Amino acid sequence: MASSDLEDLCAHINTKISTIKKTLQLRNMGQEPSLKSVLCKIGHEMFLLSDLLNKMEIEVEHQEKLKNTLKEMQESFERDYNEAQHLCENIPPHLPKAIPKCTVGVIVKSEEQGKAAEPECVKKPTKEPKFIKEAPLVTAQEFEGVPAYMRGRLTYDQINGVVQDLNKAVVSKYKILHQPMKSMSSAVRNLYHRFLEEETKDTKGEFFIVEADIKEFTQLKVDKRFHSILNILRHCQRVREVRGARLVRYVIC
Secondary structure, eight states: OOHHHHHHHHHHHHHHHHHHHHHHHHHHHHTSHHHHHHHHHHHHHHHHHHHHHHHHHHHHHHHHHHHHHHHHHHHHHHHHHHHHHHHHHTOOSOOOOOOOGGGTTHHHHTTTHHHHHHHHHTOOOOOOOOOOOOOOOOOHHHHHHSOHHHHTTOOHHHHHHHHHHHHHHHHHHHHHHTSOGGGOOHHHHHHHHHHHHHOOGGGTTOOEEOHHHHHHHOOOOOSHHHHHHHHHHHHTTSEEEEEETTEEEEEEO
């Protein structure tokens, strides 16, 4: 055996012996009560340090991927720049001139201009939807101002629910009145004629409904509670009644 190999073997054995001695010392230290808390603290810090190293490794991998991506982008930009530079340096001396947009298709469309101009002039303006008046919801302040005997156990939401149903009936009725007669079905035409028959000189220019409209266009029950809410709506000036020909008309204020 060569002397160098023997020296290496001796150094290796000495290192092992030194490691065993240190291990025995640490084991003896761990058995001492005064050093247990220190060893626990060191172990906890070693755990935190290991966790931190893992996070650093993940961040290093992320930065490495980011670096490779940026390097690829740089190479792509350099290729594009070189191509653009090459194009700039090698522009042909004679290029075809651009045709002005205003002259494109003039010859082709010259015969159709007269015909095309007429329909454009004949375009009818779009009709705006006709106004239908709706009752605004009762405010909380108005609700508090309603006398207790009139309000009873009715709630704020119940009253405004009736207002919304009345508005729904008004909108449905006057959409039919604003509809052309030619587009009406027979059932809608019957409603249209009934609406006209219910008109009076007192309701001219007003928006109103009757109980039949409420039953036709809503799920609202015309019962005692409904009439109690109507009294509140009259008090809050949302509706008013016009009576005549054995019919009560509820006019939107």
